[in-house]
Ligand SMILES: CC(=O)[C@@H](O)[C@H](O)COP(=O)(O)O
């Protein structure tokens with residue numbers, strides 16, 4: 317069974333639109349867990365446009381499943397993560413103004429930076445995952461930097477998935493995901509995945525990357541919840557993650 321971590325960024329987006337506390341992010345997180353989520357993911361960005369730093373602090377004592385904090389390791393982000401001590405920290409190379417995450421780490425160029433950051437987090441007992449493109453040449457650097465896991469950036473997978481249904485010969489990209497996952501597993505790294513996963517494309521990914529430990533899903537899941545309700549939606553996603 318692959319774990320489902322629900323990314324609640326979009327709940328904070330909705331709350332922030334009006335300035336009050338509706339929807340209540342902490343209640344939604346607790347309800348996601350009650351409805352079957354195996355973890356809660358948040359991605360506080362420098363402009364705090366959705367998840368605020370205080371949300372992260374307030375969530376910590378409430379999350380009873382796995383707490384995963386994602387983000388670019390600026391000094392501010394590192395201070396927050398070291399204070400909160402989540403189960404997992406996912407490092408993402410987003411520049412400050414990024415609309416959303418759209419690239420994995422260049423583990424060669426940032427080798428020494430990543431090694432320092434990961435060493436600091438691991439000293440505090442925090443598991444570290446790093447966001448990676450499907451590219452086997454970046455796996456060795458992830459291992460050398462001390463990461464425990466990689467999170468495969470599934471944005472390009474999601475984009476190509478629909479074309480691939482009609483033209484499977486065009487889905488060469490998926491081999492890159494399989495090869496990267498295999499190389500990482502052989503190097504002793506565990507595999508997470510995320511970005512633009514949804515009810516259509518999740519099962520194929522899960523079936524072909526059997527070592528997949530965890531997916532973090534936010535945007536599509538919250539959109540689906542508008543139609544199906546949060547409890548049903550979480551159960552629909554979980555059904556796609558069974559072995
Ligand atoms: C790392 C990753 O893929 C997700 O965190 C994604 O970027 C969600 O962030 P936003 O909700 O800000 O788009």
Ligand SMILES: NCC(=O)COP(=O)(O)O
Nearest residue numbers: 323510511512532534535
């Ligand atoms: N790490 C990916 C994540 O948390 C959610 O990404 P998305 O489902 O909002 O695209």
